[in-house]
Amino acid sequence: MMSAESHEAVLRQSEPAIRLLLIEDDDSIAAEVVAELEARGYGVTRASTGLEGVDEAISRRYDLMVVDRMLPELDGLSVIERLRREQIMTPVLVLSALSAVDDRVNGLKAGGDDYLTKPFAMEELAARLEALLRRPTDSRETVLRVGPIEMDLIERKVFREGREVDLLPREFRLLEYMMRRPGAVLTRTMLLEDVWNYRFVPQTNLVDVHIGKLRRKIDVPGEAPLIQSIRGAGFSLRVPN
Amino acid sequence: MFQTDIFRTATFRLTLAFVVAIIAGVLLQFMLVYGQMTNYERARSTDFLKREAALLVQETPEELEDAVRDRTKTDLRVILNGAALFDLMHQPIVGDIHTWPEGLEVSPEAQRLWVVPRKDRPFEMRFMAVRVPDRDGHSDGRVLVLARSMHMADELRYITKRSALMSVIPIVLFALLAGIFLSHRALARVKEMREAIVRIMGGDLQERLPVGRERDDIERLASAVNRMLDRLEHLLDEIRDVGNDIAHDLRTPLARVRASLERVTGSEDVEHLNAVIQRATQDLDQCFSIITALLRIGELENGRRRAGFAMTDLTEVVAGIVDLYEPIAETQGIALHQDGLTSKALLYGDADLLSEVLANLVDNAIKFTPEGGEVGLRVERQADHKISVQVFDTGIGIPEQERGAVLGRFYRSDKSRHIPGSGLGLSLVSAILDLHGATLTIEAYQEGHHYPGSVFTLVFEAAAAENGMENGT
Numbered sequence: 023m024m025s026a027e028s029h030e031a032v033l034r035q036s037e038p039a040i041r042l043l044l045i046e047d048d049d050s051i052a053a054e055v056v057a058e059l060e061a062r063g064y065g066v067t068r069a070s071t072g073l074e075g076v077d078e079a080i081s082r083r084y085d086l087m088v089v090d091r092m093l094p095e096l097d098g099l100s101v102i103e104r105l106r107r108e109q110i111m112t113p114v115l116v117l118s119a120l121s122a123v124d125d126r127v128n129g130l131k132a133g134g135d136d137y138l139t140k141p142f143a144m145e146e147l148a149a150r151l152e153a154l155l156r157r158p159t160d161s162r163e164t165v166l167r168v169g170p171i172e173m174d175l176i177e178r179k180v181f182r183e184g185r186e187v188d189l190l191p192r193e194f195r196l197l198e199y200m201m202r203r204p205g206a207v208l209t210r211t212m213l214l215e216d217v218w219n220y221r222f223v224p225q226t227n228l229v230d231v232h233i234g235k236l237r238r239k240i241d242v243p244g245e246a247p248l249i250q251s252i253r254g255a256g257f258s259l260r261v262p263n
Numbered sequence: 264m265f266q267t268d269i270f271r272t273a274t275f276r277l278t279l280a281f282v283v284a285i286i287a288g289v290l291l292q293f294m295l296v297y298g299q300m301t302n303y304e305r306a307r308s309t310d311f312l313k314r315e316a317a318l319l320v321q322e323t324p325e326e327l328e329d330a331v332r333d334r335t336k337t338d339l340r341v342i343l344n345g346a347a348l349f350d351l352m353h354q355p356i357v358g359d360i361h362t363w364p365e366g367l368e369v370s371p372e373a374q375r376l377w378v379v380p381r382k383d384r385p386f387e388m389r390f391m392a393v394r395v396p397d398r399d400g401h402s403d404g405r406v407l408v409l410a411r412s413m414h415m416a417d418e419l420r421y422i423t424k425r426s427a428l429m430s431v432i433p434i435v436l437f438a439l440l441a442g443i444f445l446s447h448r449a450l451a452r453v454k455e456m457r458e459a460i461v462r463i464m465g466g467d468l469q470e471r472l473p474v475g476r477e478r479d480d481i482e483r484l485a486s487a488v489n490r491m492l493d494r495l496e497h498l499l500d501e502i503r504d505v506g507n508d509i510a511h512d513l514r515t516p517l518a519r520v521r522a523s524l525e526r527v528t529g530s531e532d533v534e535h536l537n538a539v540i541q542r543a544t545q546d547l548d549q550c551f552s553i554i555t556a557l558l559r560i561g562e563l564e565n566g567r568r569r570a571g572f573a574m575t576d577l578t579e580v581v582a583g584i585v586d587l588y589e590p591i592a593e594t595q596g597i598a599l600h601q602d603g604l605t606s607k608a609l610l611y612g613d614a615d616l617l618s619e620v621l622a623n624l625v626d627n628a629i630k631f632t633p634e635g636g637e638v639g640l641r642v643e644r645q646a647d648h649k650i651s652v653q654v655f656d657t658g659i660g661i662p663e664q665e666r667g668a669v670l671g672r673f674y675r676s677d678k679s680r681h682i683p684g685s686g687l688g689l690s691l692v693s694a695i696l697d698l699h700g701a702t703l704t705i706e707a708y709q710e711g712h713h714y715p716g717s718v719f720t721l722v723f724e725a726a727a728a729e730n731g732m733e734n735g736t
Contacts, residue, residue, distance in 0.1 A: 127570040141551060192586050218587055222619040225626050231591045254544060
């Protein structure tokens with residue numbers, strides 16, 4: 023919980039409150055999400071129907087939206103389509119019930135930016151919102167730097183304080199993904215989806231094994247650990263203060 | 264049955280149909296008899312007229328007149344028959360017909376004409392008028408007119424009609440009774456079956472429809488329904504078993520969560536609390552993963568999840584899975600490798616779901632293979648545009664008699680009870696393969712060995728486009 027607190031503190035200090043619009047008809051889920059996100063420093067407005075959500079999104083500027091798939095009056099996908107037609111390009115995370123068929127594909131087609139099925143862990147939601155907020159701009163840089171780590175994207179080489187780290191291609195991909203999102207909490211599902219492009223949850227904790235392998239190569243004993251495990255959430259690449 | 268909706272019962276309808284059919288039959292028979300009779304009577308009376316005329320014209324002129332006069336004296340003839348001689352100007356000479364009937368022509372054919380006697384209503388008679396020849400065969404200036412009344416025919420018709428009408432009531436009564444008896448007999452079995460069905464609907468699933476020795480349509484229907492009920496009962500048993508398994512698999516982690524939460528209630532040791540919360544979260548996640556897997560299987564078995572279907576390269580999918588599982592295989596001392604094709608093996612499918620299939624199989628293979636063993640994936644091209652993927656291992660293997668059952672929900676071999684997992688991986692695999700129209704066979708990898716291992720062979724239909732161009736996007 024330590025890390026979440028410090029993370030929250032960072033959000034409060036460095037940025038003005040991030041305005042988030044939650045369109046969700048289920049009161050108890052909405053209350054949970056609002057409480058959790060407000061504790062994390064978001065300014066949350068909630069709309070409980072599709073039409074109300076569209077009105078709200080048009081009348082004020084929001085940084086992020088969380089839209090439930092099934093809504094009264096106007097369903098979530100239509101809400102997104104309508105907003106996109108109005109040239110409102112606010113990043114949207116779609117929430118949906120588990121058994122909905124092919125929802126992910128349709129959700130992304132309609133203009134959603136990410137997709138999360140219920141039930142979800144709050145940590146997962148928070149991590150994904152953060153990722154949407156700080157989308158890595160596909161930089162033209164050929165060298166990534168996070169603290170002591172340096173990644174040469176052309177030579178496919180990684181150095182930590184001058185020491186070359188020998189990585190397998192998959193380890194390189196994983197590290198690159200993390201280096202493009204320094205400080206961000208990355209959940210196991212996010213890593214599986216974005217690094218390996220898999221949308222199923224394997225029975226074995228594969229991601230942990232991959233991270234473990236990478237960690238052993240990056241954080242040699244005696245060096246400050248950069249790859250951190252965030253309890254209950256996932257992992258993060260952070261430079262200790 | 265007879266008070267409320269008698270008109271809707273099958274008995275009533277069958278009986279009604281029976282009665283209608285019998286009445287129609289009687290009516291048809293009456294019409295045929297009537298027609299036959301009319302024809303016969305006409306032929307008979309024509310024949311009679313002709314013969315009589317032929318006989319009379321052979322008499323000498325004087326005798327002919329006497330004969331005609333004689334005839335008119337005989338009783339009954341006045342009404343029934345007539346005979347007369349006329350001259351060529353249609354003036355009567357002798358006989359009981361006093362005026363030339365209107366419309367009568369001299370012809371050897373019989374003619375039907377209406378005559379109006381002095382008092383009575385007009386009535387119809389059959390006439391015949393022939394010239395009386397002289398010795399040389401020329402006309403002697405007289406015309407012989409013979410007539411027969413149609414009373415005989417009318418009377419016969421009347422009798423027929425009357426008897427038909429009279430017989431309608433007993434026939435209808437008979438048809439009604441016979442109809443009720445027959446349809447009741449036929450429908451009694453239907454009623455029995457309906458009662459059996461009501462009992463089944465009431466929850467008595469062991470109940471079956473009565474089937475006797477007669478192999479008629481109803482019995483065949485009943486035995487088909489019985490076979491269907493057998494199948495349904497079997498399915499219900501399976502579902503009940505699955506339900507029990509789900510309940511059991513969910514109860515264990517939930518019980519753990521409950522017990523640990525109860526234990527730490529009121530505790531102020533934050534470290535300890537955090538540890539308990541983390542474990543509880545893991546247990547709940549396991550419950551969710553079971554529920555998620557069940558819902559996904561349901562979704563897949565409904566065959567609706569096809570939005571992700573596209574041209575997919577199986578070799579690439581396999582390579583991805585090998586890449587994903589290599590570290591974990593390595594930490595467990597297992598050699599994981601890919602053999603077979605290195606070129607593209609295109610098929611039409613959902614890459615994500617296919618990855619999930621292979622992930623499940625490789626996951627299992629690694630779990631059940633001891634350290635030092637190997638797990639391999641091999642993509643091969645088969646005859647008839649088929650592509651196969653084999654996942655083989657040198658693990659504990661699956662006994663032959665259990666190979667079919669492992670694909671069922673929650674099946675876990677006794678040997679593997681201690682290994683965690685939702686127990687749904689292989690049912691998910693078979694649901695996804697069904698969606699792709701692929702087949703799955705399970706064999707031993709090295710028969711007779713202490714670790715026989717297993718080979719899962721998946722056979723897919725190659726994409727049609729693969730034969731032509733090589734654009735696998």
